[in-house]
Amino acid sequence: MKTAVAITGIGLISPLGNQVEAVFSRLMAGESGIRLLDAEVTGCKPAVVGAAEFDPAPWFTRLQLSGVDRVSQMAVAAATLALEDAALTLPAEREQVGVYVGCAMGGSSALDKGFHNFYAEKSRVSPLSVIASMANAPAGHISMRFGITGPSVNYSVACASSAIALGEAMRAIRHGEITHAIAGGAEAMLLPGIINAWQSMQVLASTAGEHPEQACRPYDKERSGLVLAEGAAFLILEGLDAALARGARIYATLDGYACRSDATHITKPDVGGQVRTMRAALADAGLSAGQIGYCNSHGTATQVGDVVECQALQSIWGEDTPGLQVSATKSMHGHLLGATGGLETAITALVLYHQQVPPTANCRQLDENCRVQHVLGKGVAAPDLQAAISNSFAFGGSNASLVLQRHQA
Template sequence: MKTLVAITGIGLISPLGNQLDEVFAKLMDGVSGIRRLACDQTGCKPAVVGAVDFDPANWFTRLQLSGVDRVSQMAVAAATQALDDAALALPEDKEQVGVYVGCAMGGSTALDKGFQNFYQTGTRVSPLSVIASMANAPAGHISMRFGITGPSVNYSVACASSAIALGEAMRAIRNGEIRQAIAGGAEAMLLPGIINAWQSMQVLASPEGDHPEQACRPYDKTRSGLVLAEGAAFLILERLDDAMARGARIYATLDGYACRSDAAHITKPDVAGQVRTMRAAMADAGLTPQQIAYCNSHGTATQVGDVVECEALQQIWGEGTPGLQVSATKSMHGHLLGATGGLEAAITALALHHHQLPPTANCQQPDENCRVQHVFGKGVAAPQLQAAISNSFAFGGSNASLVLQAWPR
């Protein structure tokens, strides 16, 4: 019999706040955390971003902060919050615990500062630049913070990174390699050079005059692109029988995971690849499409991506996706790249726990090419909600889907 995996803790550092109840309430009200970029650096063009309000002094001493990039600082904070939320005392044998992190771009702030020192000011580059900028630094810092000696790994798979981290952590628990995992993702790359590179691809949303919070508009005819964001999201995963034995609060169970490749195009998404991924995740969970009532979609608000994902959903659930309601929460928190899958999995778990569906915000003119059952504007009650799917579709054609179920059944 397959070992069931419970989600017992969630920690967030997000553009919508750092407290679970506050974040979910804002999501249900359709409140956006997207703002105009405050930037006084040369070459910084107008942009809207999902920035977080984060003070590392709440989590690190001044001495500890030496050589710790912003991405690792937020990862440690969110992981600590998740453990506290789970009320989980780690076992004496910490080899039974794993740290699984998704981080696509690593310590961008450390790299950016190093380049500035070398090319602009001619000053000394810090010898800590390498260790601060490593993509696996967040995983290392979490492991060291809690003395965890089990697997400590990072997945760098663009926008699918933390969804894959969660899925692989679930597999490790299922297979008996570990009993508990701290799994999720972190990203911190709101820097002029990186934003400018994305602007050059012409995929970023245009600043919206006096209403930058409305810039990200998935499924709207007038959508102009995605909004880059930063943050961290971590979940505590453990064997369901262990969680029940200690009387833990269980948000949901993580029952299905699949990762598949489009093998078609480096940036353009592919309907067939997404269909394969979702079907494989549902099969892993032992569920049919008819048993899944909610999809937290990848929904980035790009012209091509939104249509492709809706076509994929229609191929599985049928024209108009009867029985499946869909929303894109990136409309409110932006796209955290490697950390997005973790944040959206957390939101999906909260939706199942509260039996409420968060909406897609800012869509005033629905695109007729995105024919699915949308949740628009504000969230809705879903008293019968039992199962949901969360999608993460990445550049490189790497797709990941997670299937979660409410608990108790």
């Protein structure tokens, strides 16, 4: 018999703040954490980004910080907050605990500084650049911080990274390999070189004139592209029975997961691949499409991606099906690349816990090719909501979907 898996803790370092309930309140109000970086910061054209307000001082000593990139700093902070939120004392046998992290870019700041020292200043590159920039550094630092000797793994699968990390952590608990997991993702890549590379792809949102906070407009007819963001989001996963036994608050249960490949194009999404992924996740959860009442969509605000995802949703749920409410919260927090799945799964768990659905912000004129039941403007109550799905679709054609259910206390 498979072990049911509960989400009992959430920790966030995000463009919308670091306190879970305050972040959810801002989302429900349709508030944005996106702001403008001028040309002096980007080194090229101005750009809108979702930057996290984060001070590492409470989490690391000055000596420790010398070899810890921003991405690992935020990961440790968010993981610690998640454990505190879960009111969880880790088991004495730490081999029964796993750390599952999604991080696509790794320690970008350390790598950027190393290149600058070598090419621009012709100076010595710090040997700490290697360990600070490796993609699995956040997982290693979390494991060391809490003495965790179970699995410590990183998934680098572009925008699906932390959704896959959560799914694999769920599987490990479900099949008895571990009893607890700290799972999620982190990303910190708001640097001139990276921003300029994305600008060159012509997929970033315009600066939106006097209202940069409105730049990300998923499903809007006039949408101009995605908004890069940074942050970390971690969830505490544990067996449902064990969580109930210790009287834990249960945000939701994580019941379904699937990862499938488009195998068609390195950047262009595919309807068939997304449909296969969602159907497989539903089957893993043992639920039908009609039982899902909310979708936290991938919804990046690109011209092609938004249409493809809506077509995939229509293929499963049918166009204008009233039973499925859809929103793209990236409109307010931006796209955290490898950390996005973690943040959006946390949001989906909060949606089920509060039975309230946040909106897609900034969508003023819905694209006629994106006809599903969007929640626009402000959030809405959803008193009958019992199950939800969160989608993460990545460059490379890797897709991941997670299915969550409301816990009936």
